[in-house]
Amino acid sequence: MTELILVRHGESLWQAEDRYAGSTDIPLSPRGREQAERLATWAASANLTAIWSSPLSRTRETTAPSERMAGLTARIDSRLREIDFGRGEGLTAAEMKQSFPEAFAAFQSDPVVHYLPGGEDPHHAVRRAMACFEEMEGKHPGGRVLVVSHSTLIRLALCELIGVPLSTYRSVFPSIRSTALTEIHLEGEKASLLRFNVPLNFLEKGLHEDSEGGIPLNRL
Numbered sequence: 001m002t003e004l005i006l007v008r009h010g011e012s013l014w015q016a017e018d019r020y021a022g023s024t025d026i027p028l029s030p031r032g033r034e035q036a037e038r039l040a041t042w043a044a045s046a047n048l049t050a051i052w053s054s055p056l057s058r059t060r061e062t063t064a065p066s067e068r069m070a071g072l073t074a075r076i077d078s079r080l081r082e083i084d085f086g087r088g089e090g091l092t093a094a095e096m097k098q099s100f101p102e103a104f105a106a107f108q109s110d111p112v113v114h115y116l117p118g119g120e121d122p123h124h125a126v127r128r129a130m131a132c133f134e135e136m137e138g139k140h141p142g143g144r145v146l147v148v149s150h151s152t153l154i155r156l157a158l159c160e161l162i163g164v165p166l167s168t169y170r171s172v173f174p175s176i177r178s179t180a181l182t183e184i185h186l187e188g189e190k191a192s193l194l195r196f197n198v199p200l201n202f203l204e205k206g207l208h209e210d211s212e213g214g215i216p217l218n219r220l
Helices: 028-044 058-068 093-100 101-109 122-139 151-162 166-172 202-203
Strands: 003-008 050-053 146-151 181-187 191-198 217-218
Touching: 003 101, 003 122, 003 151, 028 058, 028 202, 050 058, 050 122, 058 146, 093 101, 122 146, 122 151, 122 181, 151 166, 151 181, 151 191
Parallel strands: 003 146, 050 146
Antiparallel strands: 003 181, 181 191, 191 217
């Protein structure tokens, strides 16, 4: 069994403004850097065996303090990058509604069938994410891996593991908190969800001790 701790990067400059940042390389905000340091404090005593990260600046800046505190060097893997939002990159929802109202309305109705114009097909994104997870499982059997990635990619991957339609990712998982922890256990064709979107302050209060009773998932 391999444990993957999925973490969304700290708050980015665009995230603070509610702008869509997919493939655009946006750095962390001051608050995001503080969140990265708090994640590193957790990582120091988390018994990690490996760290994997998306190559984008906001994930690398989030990962760096944890690498230092855990004494590990992160593996950078482009399959963990965020989905490309095409014409939506850098825009708020209100700006997209104004710039391309019909396409944005279709996206809100079904964000997978009608992904944003010029963006990445979510089916392709989830395939690369799952291939990356499978490689982690093969390289770190029995290990505990911190995976620093992005909100939409994490939500798509969780839908794939649960076995619900990808098109529901925005409703089933409305949001992923910055540097919150989502823990999945992988074992062959089986997976379990042990934690979802748990804020670091919960762990600081000692609420992480009970890790039993995960939700069984069907890996597709």
